[in-house]
Amino acid sequence: MSGAKLVQGNEACVRGALAAGCNFYAGYPITPSSEIAELMVRFLPDAGGVFVQMEDEIASLATVIGASLAGSRAMTATSGPGFSLMQEHIGFATMAEVPCVVVNVMRGGPSTGLPTSPSQGDVMQARWGTHGDHPSIVLAPSSVGEVFNLTVKAFNLAERFRTPVTLIYDEIIGHTRESVVFPDSVDVISRPRPNGDPSTFLPKAAPPDGVPPMPAFGDGYRFHVTGLTHDERGFPTTDPGQAGALITRIHDKVTNHQEEITEIETLMLDDAEIAIFAYGIVGRSAHEAVLRAREAGIRVGMIRPLTLWPFPYHQVGEVAAQVDTLLVAEMNLGQLIGEVERAAAGRSEIVGHLRADGEPITPTDLVAAISGAGAVRT
Amino acid sequence: MTDVRDHLREWAMPHVLCPGCAHGIVLRSFLEAVDEQEIDRNRLAMVAGIGCSSRLVGYVDFCTLHGTHGRAPAFATGLKMARPELHVVVVTGDGDGLAIGANHLIHAARRNIDITVLLLNNSIYGMTGGQAAPTTPTGAVASTTPGGNTEPNFDACKLLIGAGASFVARVLAANPIEMTRVMVEGMTHSGFSFIEVVSDCPEYYGRYNGMGGGADMLTWMAGREVGVTGPLSSKRFVNHVPSSTAPPGMATGIIQREERPVFTGVHGEGSHGP
Numbered sequence: 001m002s003g004a005k006l007v008q009g010n011e012a013c014v015r016g017a018l019a020a021g022c023n024f025y026a027g028y029p030i031t032p033s034s035e036i037a038e039l040m041v042r043f044l045p046d047a048g049g050v051f052v053q054m055e056d057e058i059a060s061l062a063t064v065i066g067a068s069l070a071g072s073r074a075m076t077a078t079s080g081p082g083f084s085l086m087q088e089h090i091g092f093a094t095m096a097e098v099p100c101v102v103v104n105v106m107r108g109g110p111s112t113g114l115p116t117s118p119s120q121g122d123v124m125q126a127r128w129g130t131h132g133d134h135p136s137i138v139l140a141p142s143s144v145g146e147v148f149n150l151t152v153k154a155f156n157l158a159e160r161f162r163t164p165v166t167l168i169y170d171e172i173i174g175h176t177r178e179s180v181v182f183p184d185s186v187d188v189i190s191r192p193r194p195n196g197d198p199s200t201f202l203p204k205a206a207p208p209d210g211v212p213p214m215p216a217f218g219d220g221y222r223f224h225v226t227g228l229t230h231d232e233r234g235f236p237t238t239d240p241g242q243a244g245a246l247i248t249r250i251h252d253k254v255t256n257h258q259e260e261i262t263e264i265e266t267l268m269l270d271d272a273e274i275a276i277f278a279y280g281i282v283g284r285s286a287h288e289a290v291l292r293a294r295e296a297g298i299r300v301g302m303i304r305p306l307t308l309w310p311f312p313y314h315q316v317g318e319v320a321a322q323v324d325t326l327l328v329a330e331m332n333l334g335q336l337i338g339e340v341e342r343a344a345a346g347r348s349e350i351v352g353h354l355r356a357d358g359e360p361i362t363p364t365d366l367v368a369a370i371s372g373a374g375a376v377r378t
Numbered sequence: 379m380t381d382v383r384d385h386l387r388e389w390a391m392p393h394v395l396c397p398g399c400a401h402g403i404v405l406r407s408f409l410e411a412v413d414e415q416e417i418d419r420n421r422l423a424m425v426a427g428i429g430c431s432s433r434l435v436g437y438v439d440f441c442t443l444h445g446t447h448g449r450a451p452a453f454a455t456g457l458k459m460a461r462p463e464l465h466v467v468v469v470t471g472d473g474d475g476l477a478i479g480a481n482h483l484i485h486a487a488r489r490n491i492d493i494t495v496l497l498l499n500n501s502i503y504g505m506t507g508g509q510a511a512p513t514t515p516t517g518a519v520a521s522t523t524p525g526g527n528t529e530p531n532f533d534a535c536k537l538l539i540g541a542g543a544s545f546v547a548r549v550l551a552a553n554p555i556e557m558t559r560v561m562v563e564g565m566t567h568s569g570f571s572f573i574e575v576v577s578d579c580p581e582y583y584g585r586y587n588g589m590g591g592g593a594d595m596l597t598w599m600a601g602r603e604v605g606v607t608g609p610l611s612s613k614r615f616v617n618h619v620p621s622s623t624a625p626p627g628m629a630t631g632i633i634q635r636e637e638r639p640v641f642t643g644v645h646g647e648g649s650h651g652p
Contacts, residue, residue: 024459041644050460050643051644052455054485055482065445065456066443066455069443070461070464071460072456092445092446217423217441217461218464222439222440224436224444225442226443226444
């Protein structure tokens with residue numbers, strides 16, 4: 001894969017998945033993610049993998065989960081309407097602790113919305129879309145190259161923590177072509193495997209890090225997998241002690257390892273009075289806006305989380321403690337801005353630059369917003 | 379001769395099924411079929427959805443997946459595609475398989491993926507308290523059809539034949555030896571096999587419709603299988619239909635069996651991909 005290649009975000013996702021050892025894909029066509037399926041069926045079989053087109057997105061993720069239980073590194077890709085249908089099985093994979101990767105190439109919503117226009121309207125759904133208490137790991141690349149890197153990371157985190165991981169980016173990143181130098185190989189992490197006696201195996205008994213070893217069906221370990229609340233034997237229970245222990249463990253195994261998961265880019269924050277909080281494609285505009293505003297003498301910087309969930313409250317809070325104003329720019333009517341407010345806890349003024357009309361937020365928009373934020377402040 | 383009880387997770391007992399429910403008889407017949415084929419337990423995956431019949435997978439010492447409501451054929455598709463050496467058997471009910479999960483069921487049949495689906499039809503939603511199902515006969519009483527069901531019911535086997543299933547059979551839970559025979563035929567069939575087992579629900583369907591207990595229902599059921607001549611089968615089962623608009627009955631036995639290319643997903647070598 002060495003040498004620069006001009007590829008679109010959706011192709012970088014496929015290349016990242018293959019580099020990460022993906023060997024199973026199931027999906028259902030939907031704009032603007034369909035290129036992922038179309039490229040998977042070309043590349044995956046030659047890489048020794050399996051491709052299946054399913055009857056809908058509910059079935060797609062169920063099939064991915066079945067494949068993962070059989071030992072595959074499995075993924076699916078979709079967009080908002082399909083992501084809504086997948087919430088059922090994101091919950092199942094969380095509860096049953098089945099590694100899988102779900103890619104959501106965001107378009108305008110709600111409902112069918114704006115099928116070919118970008119949006120960041122699904123970032124709260126990615127956190128809370130499935131019912132019940134649960135952890136979420138959600139990664140948000142802002143460039144084609146980063147799609148590759150974070151697809152690899154999504155597989156590794158899914159395997160490391162036995163949980164579904166969502167890679168979320170918008171239509172612009174999915175369809176934009178950029179020149180990328182792909183690495184020849186990447187670090188690949190595999191799920192922990194048991195090595196004890198199958199006859200005494202407890203499928204949900206976790207070591208101190210909270211992640212139980214996971215055999216595949218057919219490996220010689222016979223065990224039960226269920227979405228019902230279960231005990232260490234994997235069998236349903238309604239015992240409050242067992243129920244509380246399970247839900248706490250599957251939550252803590254993610255939140256207690258946030259330093260392994262969280263990735264953040266910062267730009268020119270050292271002397272900043274204003275910081276832009278942006279992610280995904282808006283992070284690109286924010287980067288350019290910071291450079292332009294600096295030329296005009298405005299002391300502005302940027303914080304861009306590549307990991308949206310677990311939300312980096314600590315890191316955003318540190319920025320809030322330093323700057324006068326946090327300008328939150330997102331392509332929705334205000335979703336992560338609420339988390340920024342929680343992180344800031346009154347330590348800085350929070351101003352939103354929000355847009356949900358199918359058009360991107362441009363550097364020019366943000367330079368004007370920075371000037372406005374400065375004017376408000378002074 | 380092995381004891382089929384060796385296949386049970388006795389530590390997971392007592393089970394959730396009601397007195398008189400025939401699902402246990404169906405499970406026994408299935409375990410006999412497993413023994414007859416000498417299937418390696420480590421290679422047998424049982425996949426279920428949600429409902430009374432789906433809970434059976436919790437009590438068997440195989441690789442068992444208790445998934446989401448209606449989606450068992452999709453989970454099973456992933457297992458089979460990823461690990462073709464597994465024997466994959468879906469256990470579903472009439473609500474699970476023919477209402478919320480009908481879409482997945484017909485597509486698995488259309489693909490002719492090499493799995494077996496056992497659909498335990500007790501004509502009602504048992505686990506949620508006796509609501510009408512797509513299989514509740516017209517006129518029959520359920521908790522959501524207190525004045526009698528006004529909708530027509532599915533003939534599951536006709537539906538599956540229409541969807542392209544290459545093996546389709548219907549057996550009665552009242553006939554355990556016949557169940558085992560047909561299950562062996564279905565599981566050894568190359569491709570998708572669908573077996574509807576007409577089971578009972580004395581707790582709800584029986585009580586609401588004045589059919590007595592489990593033994594009464596099975597006796598009644600056995601007496602309703604009558605020999606007829608027709609293109610599909612030599613026998614038919616006439617379901618409990620209080621109204622005068624009774625359909626002519628449903629075929630029993632092996633109704634459909636044909637050899638078709640078996641779906642294996644799109645693989646590198648020998649695939650039917652691009």
